Amino acid sequence: xxxxxxxxxxxxxxxxxxxxxxxxxxxxxxxxxxxxxxxxxxxxxxxxxxxxxxxxxxxxxxxxxxxxxxxxxxxxxxxxxxxxxxxxxxxxxxxxxxxxxxxxxxxxxxxxxxxxxxxxxxxxxxxxxxxxxxxxxxxxxxxxxxxxxxxxxxxxxxxxxxxxxxxxxxxxxxxxxxxxxxxxxxxxxxxxxxxxxxxxxxxxxxxxxxxxxxxxxxxxxxxxxxxxxxxxxxxxxxxxxxxxxxxxxxxxxxxxxxxxxxxxxxxxxxxxxxxxxxxxxxxxxxxxxxxxxxxxxxxxxxxxxxxxxxxxxxxx
Numbered sequence: 001x002x003x004x005x006x007x008x009x010x011x012x013x014x015x016x017x018x019x020x021x022x023x024x025x026x027x028x029x030x031x032x033x034x035x036x037x038x039x040x041x042x043x044x045x046x047x048x049x050x051x052x053x054x055x056x057x058x059x060x061x062x063x064x065x066x067x068x069x070x071x072x073x074x075x076x077x078x079x080x081x082x083x084x085x086x087x088x089x090x091x092x093x094x095x096x097x098x099x100x101x102x103x104x105x106x107x108x109x110x111x112x113x114x115x116x117x118x119x120x121x122x123x124x125x126x127x128x129x130x131x132x133x134x135x136x137x138x139x140x141x142x143x144x145x146x147x148x149x150x151x152x153x154x155x156x157x158x159x160x161x162x163x164x165x166x167x168x169x170x171x172x173x174x175x176x177x178x179x180x181x182x183x184x185x186x187x188x189x190x191x192x193x194x195x196x197x198x199x200x201x202x203x204x205x206x207x208x209x210x211x212x213x214x215x216x217x218x219x220x221x222x223x224x225x226x227x228x229x230x231x232x233x234x235x236x237x238x239x240x241x242x243x244x245x246x247x248x249x250x251x252x253x254x255x256x257x258x259x260x261x262x263x264x265x266x267x268x269x270x271x272x273x274x275x276x277x278x279x280x281x282x283x284x285x286x287x288x289x290x291x292x293x294x295x296x297x298x299x300x301x302x303x304x305x306x307x308x309x310x311x312x313x314x315x316x
Contacts, residue, residue, distance in 0.1 A: 001304050002041060006030055007048035009070045010293035020301040036060040044300045046070055046293075049260075049280070053077040058085055066303045068296035071283055072096055072150075073231060074313055075204045083314040090299045090309045094149060095291035096283040101153035103282045104199055104229045105161075107253035111225050111276050112137060138162030143195035145188065145211065146202035146230070147172040154199060155182060166191050169202075192219040197227065204231035214239040223250045229282045232257040241267045244275060251275065255282050 002023045005013055014024040025042070029050040039045070039061045046068045047053065053067050055078050067077055069091040079089045110116055113134035121128050142158050144151045147169035155165045165182035168191045177184040185191040188211070192198075198220065202208045212226070212235040220226075226249060228235045237258060243249040253276040259265040260280060268275060283289070299309045 001043040003044040003046060003300055003304075004039070004042045005046045007050045007070070009046050009048060010289040012290055013046055013070070013293040013297035016294065016297040016301065020305070022301060022304060032057060039064065043304055044068065046296055046300060047076070049073065049076050051076065053082070055081045058082055058087065061085075061087070066090065066300050066309070068300050069313075070095075070289075070292040070296050073203060075231060079314045083316050086316050088303055088309050088312055088316060089314045090296060090303075090312050092292040092295040093311055095295050096288050097149045097153055099285040099288035100150050100201075100229055100282040101157060102285075103255065104150075104154050104201075104227055105157050107227050107229060107255065107276060107278075108137065108142075108158075108197060108199070108225070111227070111251045111253040111274075114274075116276050117273060137197075140164070140196040141166055141194055143168065143191045143198045145169070145191075145198065145200045147177065148201060151201040152180075154201065155180065163197075166195055189216065189219060192216060193221055195220070195224060197225050199227040200230045200234045202230060202234060204234060209233050210236045210239075212236060212239065214242065217243045218248055220249065222248050225250050226252040228253075229255040232260060237267050241271065244268075244272050254278075256280055 002025055003017055005024050005026045007029050014026060017024040032052060032054065035057050039057055040063065043063050044066045045064065048070050053076065058078060058081055064087050066088040067082055069077060072091055072093055074089060074091055077089055082089050114132040118132040139162060141164040143166045144155055145168050147167050159165055166185060167177050167182050168185040168188050172184060174184045200211065210233065214236065217239050226235055226240065240252055244252065251274040255278055257263060257266050263269055303309050
């Protein structure tokens with residue numbers, strides 16, 4: 001049996017596959033045409049977020065039994081079509097939690113204290129201390145959209161920093177939210193006027209694309225700041241651009257974009273001093289990459305031995 005390992009998945013995945021008697025074939029991210037050509041030779045594939053497992057690719061996968069996403073989001077995989085073809089799709093829902101939560105807090109601090117801009121300034125030979133007046137997180141209200149593992153961890157850290165927490169998640173248990181000492185909103189519109197910072201931690205799907213858009217972005221209080229370390233497009237990029245231009249939004253920090261990695265297509269590219277953009281680094285820690293690679297490669301081994309996956313995202 002052979003498993004294709006792409007997208008620079010941590011090498012521990014290769015070791016685990018070899019120990020199970022499975023041949024790993026390591027390649028760089030594959031273009032769709034090339035992936036269609038080679039996928040027929042593999043029993044499994046391990047990807048991160050760059051390789052696209054589309055319907056066309058899945059149709060060419062004559063022997064594929066499992067698609068493993070070394071991470072949480074599976075928007076680069078046609079999950080339903082894989083199920084129709086009898087192919088498991090699995091992810092690693094816990095491996096990225098700490099890395100992404102810490103990254104969210106780092107982005108929040110950076111946009112508040114203008115750290116990247118100040119670093120660029122001083123490396124240009126300037127010492128513009130008065131230019132980079134910031135704001136503190138302590139005492140501010142943080143709105144968290146999505147109260148899963150990452151949202152909860154962000155809330156925990158922010159709470160320690162002295163922030164008030166407001167949660168919007170239709171699936172969150174109100175009693176549990178209250179037990180943490182946070183407030184739960186019944187609607188997104190309820191949360192927007194109350195918060196100084198907004199961070200989103202939801203999967204990307206038809207219900208969450210453009211969740212923050214040209215209409216409701218102005219329901220945020222003037223001077224609010226936005227953070228997106230989830231998926232590009234949950235905060236509409238054109239709407240954010242206009243709100244930053246108008247000064248209604250004081251700043252934003254984005255880790256994710258609609259057209260990754262073609263960042264020059266982004267309407268926010270190169271335009272704003274009060275915007276921080278980084279290249280999808282939420283899960284980019286040594287620890288997180290080891291965790292997710294280990295998690296999904298063990299599931300691949302289990303499925304190829306005839307067993308059941310631990311964290312499937314579809315049913316077959």
